[in-house]
Amino acid sequence: MKKLAAALIGAVSLSAMAHAQDAVIQAGHVMAVPGEGYLTNQTILVEDGRIVSVTPGFTVPKKYPVIDLKKAYVLPGLIDSHVHITFEGGPANRLKGFEDSDVDAAFNGADFGRKTLMAGFTTVQDVGGGNDSIFGLRDAIARGAVPGPRIRASGRAIAVTGGHGDINGFSAKVMAAMTGSNICDGADDCRRAVRQQVKEGADLIKITATGGVLSNTAAGLDQQFSDEELAAIVETAHFMGRKVTAHAHGKGGIDAALRAGVDSIEHGSFMDAESVALMIEKGATLVPTVLAGATAAGWARTDPTFPEASRVKALQAGPLMLDMLRRAYAGGVNVAFGTDTGVSRHGDNAQEFALMVEAGFTPEAAIRAATVVASEHVQMAKDIGTLETGKYADLIAVTADPLKNIKELEDVDFVMKGGTVFKPIS
Ligand SMILES: [Zn+2]
Structure with a gap:
Protein backbone atom coordinates (compact mmCIF):
# COMPACT_ATOMS: atom_id res chain seq x y z
CA MET A 1 0.00 0.00 0.00
CA LYS A 2 2.80 2.34 0.96
CA LYS A 3 4.41 1.72 -2.41
CA LEU A 4 1.14 2.38 -4.24
CA ALA A 5 0.64 5.63 -2.29
CA ALA A 6 4.16 6.74 -3.14
CA ALA A 7 3.55 5.93 -6.80
CA LEU A 8 0.30 7.91 -6.75
CA ILE A 9 1.99 10.90 -5.11
CA GLY A 10 4.65 10.64 -7.79
CA ALA A 11 1.98 10.62 -10.48
CA VAL A 12 0.21 13.61 -8.96
CA SER A 13 3.37 15.68 -8.72
CA LEU A 14 4.32 14.68 -12.27
CA SER A 15 0.98 15.78 -13.65
CA ALA A 16 1.20 19.01 -11.66
CA MET A 17 4.64 19.52 -13.12
CA ALA A 18 3.55 20.21 -16.64
CA HIS A 19 0.87 22.70 -15.61
CA ALA A 20 1.59 25.99 -13.97
CA GLN A 21 -0.98 26.83 -11.31
CA ASP A 22 -2.37 30.29 -10.82
CA ALA A 23 -1.45 31.33 -7.29
CA VAL A 24 -1.26 34.10 -4.74
CA ILE A 25 2.05 34.23 -2.89
CA GLN A 26 2.24 36.10 0.40
CA ALA A 27 5.87 36.93 1.07
CA GLY A 28 7.43 38.47 4.18
CA HIS A 29 10.56 39.67 2.38
CA VAL A 30 10.95 39.94 -1.40
CA MET A 31 14.18 40.74 -3.19
CA ALA A 32 12.32 41.67 -6.36
CA VAL A 33 15.35 43.29 -8.01
CA PRO A 34 18.60 42.05 -6.46
CA GLY A 35 20.75 45.08 -5.75
CA GLU A 36 17.78 47.10 -4.53
CA GLY A 37 17.23 45.40 -1.15
CA TYR A 38 14.04 43.81 0.20
CA LEU A 39 10.42 44.81 -0.07
CA THR A 40 8.48 43.67 3.00
CA ASN A 41 5.02 42.06 3.23
CA GLN A 42 4.19 41.70 -0.45
CA THR A 43 1.62 39.78 -2.45
CA ILE A 44 2.79 38.23 -5.71
CA LEU A 45 0.02 37.29 -8.14
CA VAL A 46 0.92 34.47 -10.55
CA GLU A 47 -1.12 33.60 -13.65
CA ASP A 48 -0.24 31.35 -16.58
CA GLY A 49 3.28 30.86 -15.25
CA ARG A 50 4.09 34.55 -15.12
CA ILE A 51 4.11 37.30 -12.51
CA VAL A 52 1.07 39.56 -12.89
CA SER A 53 1.84 41.92 -10.00
CA VAL A 54 3.91 42.45 -6.86
CA THR A 55 1.92 44.65 -4.47
CA PRO A 56 2.31 45.78 -0.84
CA GLY A 57 0.29 44.04 1.87
CA PHE A 58 -1.18 40.56 2.16
CA THR A 59 -4.22 40.63 -0.10
CA VAL A 60 -5.95 37.79 -1.97
CA PRO A 61 -6.87 39.49 -5.27
CA LYS A 62 -8.25 36.29 -6.85
CA LYS A 63 -9.61 32.99 -5.62
CA TYR A 64 -6.35 31.17 -6.22
CA PRO A 65 -4.49 28.89 -3.83
CA VAL A 66 -2.47 30.95 -1.34
CA ILE A 67 1.19 30.08 -0.81
CA ASP A 68 2.29 31.30 2.60
CA LEU A 69 5.86 32.57 2.52
CA LYS A 70 5.21 35.25 5.15
CA LYS A 71 8.12 34.04 7.27
CA ALA A 72 10.47 33.57 4.31
CA TYR A 73 12.89 35.50 2.14
CA VAL A 74 11.84 35.32 -1.53
CA LEU A 75 14.32 35.79 -4.38
CA PRO A 76 14.25 35.36 -8.16
CA GLY A 77 15.20 31.84 -9.28
CA VAL A 378 22.30 34.32 -21.06
CA GLN A 379 20.10 36.69 -23.10
CA MET A 380 16.92 36.04 -21.11
CA ALA A 381 16.59 39.31 -19.17
CA LYS A 382 13.16 39.90 -20.68
CA ASP A 383 11.84 36.75 -18.97
CA ILE A 384 13.93 36.04 -15.86
CA GLY A 385 16.37 37.57 -13.35
CA THR A 386 13.96 39.74 -11.33
CA LEU A 387 10.48 39.38 -9.83
CA GLU A 388 8.60 41.93 -11.90
CA THR A 389 5.36 42.04 -13.85
CA GLY A 390 5.49 39.96 -17.02
CA LYS A 391 8.45 37.78 -16.09
CA TYR A 392 8.27 34.03 -15.49
CA ALA A 393 7.24 33.12 -11.96
CA ASP A 394 10.67 31.62 -11.26
CA LEU A 395 11.23 32.18 -7.57
CA ILE A 396 12.84 30.60 -4.56
CA ALA A 397 12.58 31.12 -0.82
CA VAL A 398 14.75 30.52 2.21
CA THR A 399 13.65 30.71 5.83
CA ALA A 400 16.59 32.84 7.02
CA ASP A 401 18.16 35.98 5.54
CA PRO A 402 20.82 35.15 2.90
CA LEU A 403 22.18 38.70 3.21
CA LYS A 404 23.19 37.85 6.78
CA ASN A 405 24.52 34.40 5.85
CA ILE A 406 24.99 33.69 2.13
CA LYS A 407 25.24 29.94 2.87
CA GLU A 408 21.47 29.94 3.43
CA LEU A 409 21.31 29.60 -0.36
CA GLU A 410 23.02 26.20 -0.11
CA ASP A 411 19.76 24.88 1.35
CA VAL A 412 16.84 26.43 -0.52
CA ASP A 413 13.43 25.80 1.09
CA PHE A 414 10.99 26.57 -1.75
CA VAL A 415 11.27 26.44 -5.54
CA MET A 416 8.73 27.62 -8.13
CA LYS A 417 9.54 27.61 -11.83
CA GLY A 418 7.15 29.07 -14.38
CA GLY A 419 4.37 29.10 -11.76
CA THR A 420 4.79 25.42 -10.88
CA VAL A 421 5.89 24.55 -7.34
CA PHE A 422 8.64 21.94 -7.52
CA LYS A 423 9.67 22.21 -3.87
CA PRO A 424 6.93 23.25 -1.42
CA ILE A 425 7.88 25.02 1.80
CA SER A 426 7.76 22.67 4.78
ZN1 LIG B 1 33.22 23.90 -18.04
Whole structure:
Protein backbone atom coordinates (compact mmCIF):
# COMPACT_ATOMS: atom_id res chain seq x y z
CA MET A 1 0.00 0.00 0.00
CA LYS A 2 2.80 2.34 0.96
CA LYS A 3 4.41 1.72 -2.41
CA LEU A 4 1.14 2.38 -4.24
CA ALA A 5 0.64 5.63 -2.29
CA ALA A 6 4.16 6.74 -3.14
CA ALA A 7 3.55 5.93 -6.80
CA LEU A 8 0.30 7.91 -6.75
CA ILE A 9 1.99 10.90 -5.11
CA GLY A 10 4.65 10.64 -7.79
CA ALA A 11 1.98 10.62 -10.48
CA VAL A 12 0.21 13.61 -8.96
CA SER A 13 3.37 15.68 -8.72
CA LEU A 14 4.32 14.68 -12.27
CA SER A 15 0.98 15.78 -13.65
CA ALA A 16 1.20 19.01 -11.66
CA MET A 17 4.64 19.52 -13.12
CA ALA A 18 3.55 20.21 -16.64
CA HIS A 19 0.87 22.70 -15.61
CA ALA A 20 1.59 25.99 -13.97
CA GLN A 21 -0.98 26.83 -11.31
CA ASP A 22 -2.37 30.29 -10.82
CA ALA A 23 -1.45 31.33 -7.29
CA VAL A 24 -1.26 34.10 -4.74
CA ILE A 25 2.05 34.23 -2.89
CA GLN A 26 2.24 36.10 0.40
CA ALA A 27 5.87 36.93 1.07
CA GLY A 28 7.43 38.47 4.18
CA HIS A 29 10.56 39.67 2.38
CA VAL A 30 10.95 39.94 -1.40
CA MET A 31 14.18 40.74 -3.19
CA ALA A 32 12.32 41.67 -6.36
CA VAL A 33 15.35 43.29 -8.01
CA PRO A 34 18.60 42.05 -6.46
CA GLY A 35 20.75 45.08 -5.75
CA GLU A 36 17.78 47.10 -4.53
CA GLY A 37 17.23 45.40 -1.15
CA TYR A 38 14.04 43.81 0.20
CA LEU A 39 10.42 44.81 -0.07
CA THR A 40 8.48 43.67 3.00
CA ASN A 41 5.02 42.06 3.23
CA GLN A 42 4.19 41.70 -0.45
CA THR A 43 1.62 39.78 -2.45
CA ILE A 44 2.79 38.23 -5.71
CA LEU A 45 0.02 37.29 -8.14
CA VAL A 46 0.92 34.47 -10.55
CA GLU A 47 -1.12 33.60 -13.65
CA ASP A 48 -0.24 31.35 -16.58
CA GLY A 49 3.28 30.86 -15.25
CA ARG A 50 4.09 34.55 -15.12
CA ILE A 51 4.11 37.30 -12.51
CA VAL A 52 1.07 39.56 -12.89
CA SER A 53 1.84 41.92 -10.00
CA VAL A 54 3.91 42.45 -6.86
CA THR A 55 1.92 44.65 -4.47
CA PRO A 56 2.31 45.78 -0.84
CA GLY A 57 0.29 44.04 1.87
CA PHE A 58 -1.18 40.56 2.16
CA THR A 59 -4.22 40.63 -0.10
CA VAL A 60 -5.95 37.79 -1.97
CA PRO A 61 -6.87 39.49 -5.27
CA LYS A 62 -8.25 36.29 -6.85
CA LYS A 63 -9.61 32.99 -5.62
CA TYR A 64 -6.35 31.17 -6.22
CA PRO A 65 -4.49 28.89 -3.83
CA VAL A 66 -2.47 30.95 -1.34
CA ILE A 67 1.19 30.08 -0.81
CA ASP A 68 2.29 31.30 2.60
CA LEU A 69 5.86 32.57 2.52
CA LYS A 70 5.21 35.25 5.15
CA LYS A 71 8.12 34.04 7.27
CA ALA A 72 10.47 33.57 4.31
CA TYR A 73 12.89 35.50 2.14
CA VAL A 74 11.84 35.32 -1.53
CA LEU A 75 14.32 35.79 -4.38
CA PRO A 76 14.25 35.36 -8.16
CA GLY A 77 15.20 31.84 -9.28
CA LEU A 78 18.99 31.49 -9.46
CA ILE A 79 20.90 31.26 -12.75
CA ASP A 80 24.12 29.32 -13.24
CA SER A 81 25.88 30.49 -16.42
CA HIS A 82 28.32 27.57 -16.65
CA VAL A 83 27.29 23.96 -16.07
CA HIS A 84 27.73 20.57 -17.74
CA ILE A 85 24.43 19.02 -16.81
CA THR A 86 24.71 15.74 -18.76
CA PHE A 87 27.70 14.49 -16.82
CA GLU A 88 29.54 14.59 -13.55
CA GLY A 89 33.31 14.39 -14.00
CA GLY A 90 36.19 13.56 -11.76
CA PRO A 91 38.97 10.99 -11.66
CA ALA A 92 36.51 8.13 -10.99
CA ASN A 93 34.37 9.02 -14.03
CA ARG A 94 37.04 9.35 -16.72
CA LEU A 95 35.62 6.46 -18.76
CA LYS A 96 31.96 7.55 -18.54
CA GLY A 97 32.16 9.16 -21.98
CA PHE A 98 32.98 5.76 -23.46
CA GLU A 99 30.54 3.69 -21.41
CA ASP A 100 27.50 5.92 -21.83
CA SER A 101 25.46 6.42 -24.98
CA ASP A 102 23.94 9.80 -25.80
CA VAL A 103 20.68 8.44 -24.37
CA ASP A 104 22.41 7.50 -21.11
CA ALA A 105 23.89 10.97 -20.94
CA ALA A 106 20.45 12.55 -21.49
CA PHE A 107 18.93 10.46 -18.69
CA ASN A 108 21.87 11.30 -16.41
CA GLY A 109 21.18 14.92 -17.31
CA ALA A 110 17.53 14.53 -16.30
CA ASP A 111 18.68 13.33 -12.88
CA PHE A 112 21.23 16.14 -12.52
CA GLY A 113 18.71 18.67 -13.82
CA ARG A 114 16.21 17.71 -11.11
CA LYS A 115 18.91 18.14 -8.45
CA THR A 116 19.85 21.52 -9.93
CA LEU A 117 16.24 22.75 -9.91
CA MET A 118 15.66 21.56 -6.33
CA ALA A 119 18.79 23.53 -5.34
CA GLY A 120 17.04 26.71 -6.51
CA PHE A 121 18.64 27.09 -9.94
CA THR A 122 15.73 27.62 -12.30
CA THR A 123 17.90 28.44 -15.34
CA VAL A 124 21.31 27.18 -16.42
CA GLN A 125 23.57 27.69 -19.40
CA ASP A 126 25.20 24.42 -20.44
CA VAL A 127 28.55 25.06 -22.11
CA GLY A 128 29.77 21.62 -23.16
CA GLY A 129 27.88 18.37 -23.62
CA GLY A 130 27.06 15.92 -26.42
CA ASN A 131 24.74 17.61 -28.91
CA ASP A 132 22.09 14.89 -29.01
CA SER A 133 21.90 14.53 -25.23
CA ILE A 134 21.97 18.17 -24.16
CA PHE A 135 19.70 19.54 -26.90
CA GLY A 136 17.24 16.66 -26.29
CA LEU A 137 17.24 17.32 -22.54
CA ARG A 138 16.85 21.08 -23.05
CA ASP A 139 13.82 20.56 -25.25
CA ALA A 140 12.26 17.88 -23.01
CA ILE A 141 12.43 20.19 -19.98
CA ALA A 142 11.02 23.09 -22.03
CA ARG A 143 7.93 21.08 -22.97
CA GLY A 144 7.45 19.88 -19.37
CA ALA A 145 8.30 16.22 -19.99
CA VAL A 146 10.89 16.12 -17.20
CA PRO A 147 11.55 18.45 -14.25
CA GLY A 148 14.63 20.64 -14.55
CA PRO A 149 15.92 24.15 -15.03
CA ARG A 150 15.43 26.14 -18.21
CA ILE A 151 18.51 25.31 -20.29
CA ARG A 152 20.44 27.31 -22.84
CA ALA A 153 23.03 25.09 -24.46
CA SER A 154 26.13 25.40 -26.60
CA GLY A 155 26.38 21.69 -27.29
CA ARG A 156 29.96 20.60 -27.86
CA ALA A 157 32.71 23.14 -27.34
CA ILE A 158 34.65 24.04 -30.46
CA ALA A 159 38.33 23.10 -30.07
CA VAL A 160 41.52 22.58 -32.05
CA THR A 161 42.93 19.14 -32.80
CA GLY A 162 44.67 17.94 -29.65
CA GLY A 163 43.36 20.91 -27.66
CA HIS A 164 41.10 21.17 -24.65
CA GLY A 165 37.69 20.02 -25.85
CA ASP A 166 39.19 17.38 -28.16
CA ILE A 167 39.62 13.88 -26.79
CA ASN A 168 43.07 13.31 -25.30
CA GLY A 169 45.05 10.63 -23.51
CA PHE A 170 43.64 7.48 -25.16
CA SER A 171 44.89 5.31 -28.03
CA ALA A 172 44.86 6.97 -31.47
CA LYS A 173 42.29 4.44 -32.73
CA VAL A 174 39.86 5.19 -29.90
CA MET A 175 40.38 8.94 -30.24
CA ALA A 176 39.75 8.84 -34.01
CA ALA A 177 36.41 7.10 -33.41
CA MET A 178 35.36 9.70 -30.82
CA THR A 179 36.38 12.89 -32.66
CA GLY A 180 33.41 15.07 -33.54
CA SER A 181 32.59 17.87 -35.95
CA ASN A 182 33.38 20.35 -33.16
CA ILE A 183 37.13 19.98 -33.84
CA CYS A 184 38.57 22.43 -36.35
CA ASP A 185 41.91 23.65 -37.71
CA GLY A 186 42.30 26.79 -39.79
CA ALA A 187 39.91 29.72 -40.14
CA ASP A 188 37.66 28.17 -42.78
CA ASP A 189 37.35 24.88 -40.91
CA CYS A 190 36.44 26.80 -37.75
CA ARG A 191 33.71 28.67 -39.62
CA ARG A 192 32.39 25.25 -40.65
CA ALA A 193 32.45 24.03 -37.03
CA VAL A 194 30.48 27.07 -35.81
CA ARG A 195 27.88 26.65 -38.56
CA GLN A 196 27.57 22.95 -37.78
CA GLN A 197 26.90 23.65 -34.10
CA VAL A 198 24.23 26.20 -35.00
CA LYS A 199 22.68 23.71 -37.42
CA GLU A 200 22.52 21.02 -34.72
CA GLY A 201 20.82 23.34 -32.21
CA ALA A 202 23.36 25.50 -30.34
CA ASP A 203 21.96 28.57 -28.57
CA LEU A 204 25.47 29.98 -28.22
CA ILE A 205 29.00 29.03 -29.25
CA LYS A 206 31.50 27.80 -26.68
CA ILE A 207 35.16 27.63 -27.62
CA THR A 208 38.17 26.38 -25.72
CA ALA A 209 40.51 29.30 -26.36
CA THR A 210 43.23 27.85 -24.15
CA GLY A 211 44.32 24.54 -22.68
CA GLY A 212 42.22 23.17 -19.85
CA VAL A 213 42.88 21.47 -16.54
CA LEU A 214 40.88 18.29 -17.08
CA SER A 215 42.08 17.35 -20.58
CA ASN A 216 44.63 14.57 -20.16
CA THR A 217 47.44 16.24 -22.11
CA ALA A 218 50.49 18.24 -21.07
CA ALA A 219 49.70 21.00 -23.58
CA GLY A 220 49.67 23.86 -21.08
CA LEU A 221 46.92 26.32 -20.24
CA ASP A 222 47.54 29.03 -22.80
CA GLN A 223 46.34 30.01 -26.29
CA GLN A 224 45.31 27.18 -28.64
CA PHE A 225 43.40 28.83 -31.51
CA SER A 226 45.33 31.20 -33.76
CA ASP A 227 44.20 34.84 -33.86
CA GLU A 228 42.90 34.19 -37.36
CA GLU A 229 40.82 31.22 -36.20
CA LEU A 230 39.41 33.22 -33.28
CA ALA A 231 38.39 36.09 -35.57
CA ALA A 232 36.68 33.65 -37.97
CA ILE A 233 34.76 31.97 -35.14
CA VAL A 234 33.50 35.24 -33.65
CA GLU A 235 32.49 36.68 -37.02
CA THR A 236 30.66 33.50 -38.09
CA ALA A 237 28.85 33.12 -34.76
CA HIS A 238 27.77 36.75 -34.66
CA PHE A 239 26.54 36.55 -38.27
CA MET A 240 24.22 33.76 -37.12
CA GLY A 241 23.06 35.61 -34.00
CA ARG A 242 25.05 33.55 -31.52
CA LYS A 243 27.23 34.86 -28.71
CA VAL A 244 30.68 33.33 -28.23
CA THR A 245 31.97 32.37 -24.81
CA ALA A 246 35.60 31.37 -24.41
CA HIS A 247 36.99 28.92 -21.92
CA ALA A 248 40.34 30.59 -21.13
CA HIS A 249 42.93 30.20 -18.38
CA GLY A 250 46.25 31.61 -19.71
CA LYS A 251 46.69 35.36 -20.11
CA GLY A 252 47.79 35.14 -23.75
CA GLY A 253 44.68 33.17 -24.67
CA ILE A 254 42.35 35.40 -22.64
CA ASP A 255 43.68 38.55 -24.30
CA ALA A 256 43.65 37.03 -27.81
CA ALA A 257 40.04 35.91 -27.39
CA LEU A 258 39.03 39.35 -26.13
CA ARG A 259 40.79 41.10 -29.00
CA ALA A 260 38.94 38.80 -31.41
CA GLY A 261 35.65 39.96 -29.87
CA VAL A 262 34.34 37.06 -27.77
CA ASP A 263 31.43 38.07 -25.55
CA SER A 264 32.59 36.41 -22.36
CA ILE A 265 35.46 34.60 -20.67
CA GLU A 266 34.97 31.44 -18.61
CA HIS A 267 37.45 30.80 -15.73
CA GLY A 268 40.02 33.57 -16.47
CA SER A 269 42.58 32.09 -14.07
CA PHE A 270 45.73 33.95 -15.18
CA MET A 271 44.00 37.26 -15.94
CA ASP A 272 46.24 40.23 -15.11
CA ALA A 273 45.67 44.00 -14.95
CA GLU A 274 46.04 44.31 -18.72
CA SER A 275 43.42 41.58 -19.27
CA VAL A 276 41.09 43.30 -16.79
CA ALA A 277 41.43 46.57 -18.75
CA LEU A 278 40.75 44.69 -22.00
CA MET A 279 37.64 43.03 -20.48
CA ILE A 280 36.25 46.46 -19.63
CA GLU A 281 37.24 48.03 -22.95
CA LYS A 282 35.47 45.23 -24.84
CA GLY A 283 32.48 45.06 -22.48
CA ALA A 284 33.06 41.34 -21.95
CA THR A 285 31.57 39.38 -19.05
CA LEU A 286 33.57 37.09 -16.73
CA VAL A 287 32.14 33.77 -15.52
CA PRO A 288 34.59 32.92 -12.74
CA THR A 289 33.86 29.24 -11.72
CA VAL A 290 35.95 29.41 -8.54
CA LEU A 291 34.20 26.30 -7.24
CA ALA A 292 35.61 24.23 -10.12
CA GLY A 293 39.13 25.47 -9.42
CA ALA A 294 38.80 24.45 -5.80
CA THR A 295 37.29 21.07 -6.73
CA ALA A 296 40.03 20.17 -9.24
CA ALA A 297 42.82 21.34 -6.92
CA GLY A 298 41.27 19.11 -4.25
CA TRP A 299 41.46 16.06 -6.55
CA ALA A 300 45.07 16.97 -7.42
CA ARG A 301 46.02 16.93 -3.75
CA THR A 302 44.13 13.84 -2.61
CA ASP A 303 43.26 11.48 -5.49
CA PRO A 304 46.09 9.21 -6.74
CA THR A 305 44.06 8.24 -9.83
CA PHE A 306 43.91 11.86 -11.12
CA PRO A 307 46.05 11.89 -14.32
CA GLU A 308 49.47 13.51 -13.84
CA ALA A 309 48.97 15.96 -16.75
CA SER A 310 45.78 17.25 -15.10
CA ARG A 311 47.31 17.31 -11.60
CA VAL A 312 50.02 19.76 -12.67
CA LYS A 313 47.51 22.10 -14.35
CA ALA A 314 44.97 21.88 -11.51
CA LEU A 315 47.59 22.96 -8.98
CA GLN A 316 48.65 25.84 -11.25
CA ALA A 317 45.21 27.26 -12.06
CA GLY A 318 42.91 26.28 -9.16
CA PRO A 319 44.55 28.29 -6.38
CA LEU A 320 44.72 31.45 -8.55
CA MET A 321 41.00 31.79 -9.19
CA LEU A 322 39.84 33.41 -5.96
CA ASP A 323 42.45 36.16 -6.17
CA MET A 324 41.78 36.60 -9.91
CA LEU A 325 38.09 37.16 -9.14
CA ARG A 326 38.95 39.63 -6.37
CA ARG A 327 41.10 41.71 -8.75
CA ALA A 328 38.67 41.50 -11.68
CA TYR A 329 35.67 42.49 -9.57
CA ALA A 330 37.53 45.32 -7.83
CA GLY A 331 38.64 46.49 -11.29
CA GLY A 332 35.03 46.81 -12.43
CA VAL A 333 34.61 43.70 -14.62
CA ASN A 334 31.02 42.57 -15.20
CA VAL A 335 30.72 39.18 -13.44
CA ALA A 336 27.98 36.60 -14.10
CA PHE A 337 27.59 33.74 -11.64
CA GLY A 338 28.86 30.41 -12.98
CA THR A 339 30.25 27.30 -11.35
CA ASP A 340 31.34 24.73 -13.97
CA THR A 341 29.14 22.25 -12.09
CA GLY A 342 29.73 18.80 -13.51
CA VAL A 343 33.25 19.33 -12.22
CA SER A 344 31.75 19.90 -8.73
CA ARG A 345 28.59 17.88 -7.88
CA HIS A 346 25.21 18.82 -9.36
CA GLY A 347 23.02 20.51 -6.76
CA ASP A 348 26.03 22.05 -4.98
CA ASN A 349 26.02 25.08 -7.33
CA ALA A 350 25.26 27.56 -4.53
CA GLN A 351 28.60 26.85 -2.87
CA GLU A 352 30.05 29.37 -5.35
CA PHE A 353 28.29 32.22 -3.45
CA ALA A 354 30.49 31.93 -0.35
CA LEU A 355 33.60 31.95 -2.58
CA MET A 356 32.37 35.13 -4.28
CA VAL A 357 31.84 36.76 -0.89
CA GLU A 358 35.38 35.70 0.03
CA ALA A 359 36.53 37.46 -3.17
CA GLY A 360 34.95 40.75 -2.08
CA PHE A 361 31.31 40.61 -3.22
CA THR A 362 28.62 41.65 -0.77
CA PRO A 363 26.04 38.85 -0.45
CA GLU A 364 23.56 40.98 -2.42
CA ALA A 365 26.09 41.65 -5.20
CA ALA A 366 26.73 37.90 -5.45
CA ILE A 367 22.97 37.27 -5.71
CA ARG A 368 22.73 40.01 -8.35
CA ALA A 369 25.44 38.20 -10.36
CA ALA A 370 23.28 35.03 -10.26
CA THR A 371 20.06 36.82 -11.23
CA VAL A 372 20.09 40.25 -12.92
CA VAL A 373 23.58 39.98 -14.45
CA ALA A 374 23.32 36.31 -15.42
CA SER A 375 19.90 36.89 -17.02
CA GLU A 376 21.49 39.48 -19.33
CA HIS A 377 24.51 37.25 -19.97
CA VAL A 378 22.30 34.32 -21.06
CA GLN A 379 20.10 36.69 -23.10
CA MET A 380 16.92 36.04 -21.11
CA ALA A 381 16.59 39.31 -19.17
CA LYS A 382 13.16 39.90 -20.68
CA ASP A 383 11.84 36.75 -18.97
CA ILE A 384 13.93 36.04 -15.86
CA GLY A 385 16.37 37.57 -13.35
CA THR A 386 13.96 39.74 -11.33
CA LEU A 387 10.48 39.38 -9.83
CA GLU A 388 8.60 41.93 -11.90
CA THR A 389 5.36 42.04 -13.85
CA GLY A 390 5.49 39.96 -17.02
CA LYS A 391 8.45 37.78 -16.09
CA TYR A 392 8.27 34.03 -15.49
CA ALA A 393 7.24 33.12 -11.96
CA ASP A 394 10.67 31.62 -11.26
CA LEU A 395 11.23 32.18 -7.57
CA ILE A 396 12.84 30.60 -4.56
CA ALA A 397 12.58 31.12 -0.82
CA VAL A 398 14.75 30.52 2.21
CA THR A 399 13.65 30.71 5.83
CA ALA A 400 16.59 32.84 7.02
CA ASP A 401 18.16 35.98 5.54
CA PRO A 402 20.82 35.15 2.90
CA LEU A 403 22.18 38.70 3.21
CA LYS A 404 23.19 37.85 6.78
CA ASN A 405 24.52 34.40 5.85
CA ILE A 406 24.99 33.69 2.13
CA LYS A 407 25.24 29.94 2.87
CA GLU A 408 21.47 29.94 3.43
CA LEU A 409 21.31 29.60 -0.36
CA GLU A 410 23.02 26.20 -0.11
CA ASP A 411 19.76 24.88 1.35
CA VAL A 412 16.84 26.43 -0.52
CA ASP A 413 13.43 25.80 1.09
CA PHE A 414 10.99 26.57 -1.75
CA VAL A 415 11.27 26.44 -5.54
CA MET A 416 8.73 27.62 -8.13
CA LYS A 417 9.54 27.61 -11.83
CA GLY A 418 7.15 29.07 -14.38
CA GLY A 419 4.37 29.10 -11.76
CA THR A 420 4.79 25.42 -10.88
CA VAL A 421 5.89 24.55 -7.34
CA PHE A 422 8.64 21.94 -7.52
CA LYS A 423 9.67 22.21 -3.87
CA PRO A 424 6.93 23.25 -1.42
CA ILE A 425 7.88 25.02 1.80
CA SER A 426 7.76 22.67 4.78
ZN1 LIG B 1 33.22 23.90 -18.04
